[in-house]
Amino acid sequence: MTTLQTTNKRHVVVVVGGGTAGLAVAAALLRRQPDLDVAVIEPSEDHYYQPGWTLVGGGDMTAAQTQRREAEVMPQKAVWIKDAVTSFQPAENRLTLAGGGTLEYRFLVVAVGLQIDWDAIEGLPETLGKNGVTSNYRYDLAPYTHQLTESFDGGEALFTQPAMPIKCAGAPQKALYLSADTFQRRGVKANIGFYNQGGAMFSVPAYAKALDKIIAGYGATPYFKHDLIAVDGDQRTATFRTEDGTVTRHFDLLHVVPPQSAPDFIKTSPLAGAAGWVSVDKHRLRHTRYDNVFALGDCTDTPNAKTMAAARRQFPVVVAGLLQALGHTSEAAEYDGYGACPLTTEHGKVMLAEFRYGGEVMASFPLDPRVPRRTYWALKRYFFPWLYWNVMLKGRDWSWPEHKPRPRLTAQPA
CATH class of the missing domain: 3.50.50.60 (FAD/NAD(P)-binding domain)
Incomplete structure (x- = not known):
């Protein structure tokens, strides 16, 4: 070489x-x-x-x-x-x-x-890796995801998915399933929400139907047409754009997948x-x-x-x-x-x-x-x-x- x-x-x-x-x-x-x-x-x-x-x-x-x-x-x-x-x-x-x-x-x-557009979400770059905010889309943050799920003692766990296309469209919900499984194994009660900018669990209908059952099995709730636009790490709030305006949710754990281009x-x-x-x-x-x-x-x-x-x-x-x-x-x-x-x-x-x-x-x-x-x-x-x-x-x-x-x-x- x-x-x-x-x-x-x-x-x-x-x-x-x-x-x-x-x-x-x-x-x-x-x-x-x-x-x-x-x-x-x-x-x-x-x-x-x-x-x-x-x-x-x-x-x-x-x-x-x-x-x-x-x-x-x-x-x-x-x-x-x-x-x-x-x-x-x-x-x-x-x-x-x-x-x-x-x-x-x-x-x-x-x-x-x-490229992953971390800056497209207001407040996200400043709070990544702390305040319970993480993402498996970065080498240095994936271990923090594991740390958060192992130390989570209950509360609101939010997982986001941006507009397509992104690399590995299934990765946002992979993080959810592994975290939810960890919570169950540890006996921790969590209110899990999947905030998806799209309108289905997966782009291929045959798989989407099967995934509907899997996410329901964890007691998690999918929120479609919810696009993450801002994060306040200190206050632990996430703001989403919806078809009817914006909504803000409290979180104890937030796994973010930013927009990509x-x-x-x-x-x-x-x-x-x-x-x-x-x-x-x-x-x-x-x-x-x-x-x-x-x-x-x-x-x-x-x-x-x-x-x-x-x-x-x-x-x-x-x-x-x-x-x-x-x-x-x-x-x-x-x-x-x-x-x-x-x-x-x-x-x-x-x-x-x-x-x-x-x-x-x-x-x-x-x-x-x-x-x-x-x-x-x-x-x-x-x-x-x-x-x-x-x-x-x-x-x-x-x-x-x-x-x-x-x-x-x-x-x-x-």
């Missing part, structure tokens, strides 16, 4: 983002073409297995188990540029770096994830679509205006769930498209919108919700996917982390045929 702090060079493939999707693409490209000139732009020194933070909040993993050094997971044959991108000039096949340099490319892969430098770039996300064909993951630009993961405008499972299904499609465009293969592939959400309904059980575009249920196992199972908990707790570090980040394709990208009948022009 070559590490560059600044550069004015040109690379054949430039991957912007050294997170899940970006590293999977870079590793897979170099696995197929070891001599290919691939650069990865990533400023961070640390890499996180973010799906594990729900389990950290529940006390079922430690934060340290979700963290590794970026150098440990960066593909050895990649050029690592420790910098951040500030702007794109796709008409010139060029981008600008925060360090002041520019970089040219033949092909660009954008995999920068999304495309990163600001994406919103203002020529790559963005109307909603600010990178605009790509939802099947080919190729940009709608710039044919040598691909994008995947949470930063795109594809109408799928923003999950690790989606990125796992997307990266072979991008790799196939790049190799075809480079003339290394005549194969191409399509993404069908596959996503999955392992919903931790209690300590020791998971509902494995799998689906694709159109809300169509896609079950990998010959079992009713709406039923929480201990087997799926084992997948979530043990197998998926292993898969992440040892398979996905190494650029290896998922081995099951139904989870491989579907070949196109005819090759697409480069």
Whole structure:
């Protein structure tokens, strides 16, 4: 691995983002073409297995188990540029770096994830990590969630969910279920409320009905069309916008999931679509205006769930498209919108919700996917982390045929 702090060079493939999707693409490209000139732009020194933070909040993993050094997971044959991108000039096949340099490319892969808009909720940044306010969406706060649930002695426990899209749409209620299960096991009485900006427990009706029963089983109350807009940590109050105005609720414990959006430098770039996300064909993951630009993961405008499972299904499609465009293969592939959400309904059980575009249920196992199972908990707790570090980040394709990208009948022009 070559590490560059600044550069004015040109690379054949430039991957912007050294997170899940970006590293999977870079590793897979170099696995197929070891001599290919691939650069990865990533400023961070640390890499996180973010799906594990729900389990950290529940006390079922430690934060340290979700963290590794970026150098440990960066593909050895990649050029690592420790910098951040500030702007794109796709008409010139060029981008600008925060360090002041520019970089040219033949092909660009954008995999920068999304940004969490903590400041969008008045008073939230000042009270996070104290006054009973927490969020599993931050590495340093997930342990505080566990601390709060273990020390909770009764009262009002509020859990929020913002407008979609967000990364892992099931994570807000995962935090609720694990906390509620902990309260029950400890014999603590709690008034639990799920304040959801949306109108249902889940976007896929088949799973939503099953989750209605699960949340009711905990005696928790869902409040739909309730959007958190302000938090007063000292007074322990949360204010929500509803269709009829605003309401304020007292809390003893508040788990917040803030609004999320495309990163600001994406919103203002020529790559963005109307909603600010990178605009790509939802099947080919190729940009709608710039044919040598691909994008995947949470930063795109594809109408799928923003999950690790989606990125796992997307990266072979991008790799196939790049190799075809480079003339290394005549194969191409399509993404069908596959996503999955392992919903931790209690300590020791998971509902494995799998689906694709159109809300169509896609079950990998010959079992009713709406039923929480201990087997799926084992997948979530043990197998998926292993898969992440040892398979996905190494650029290896998922081995099951139904989870491989579907070949196109005819090759697409480069």
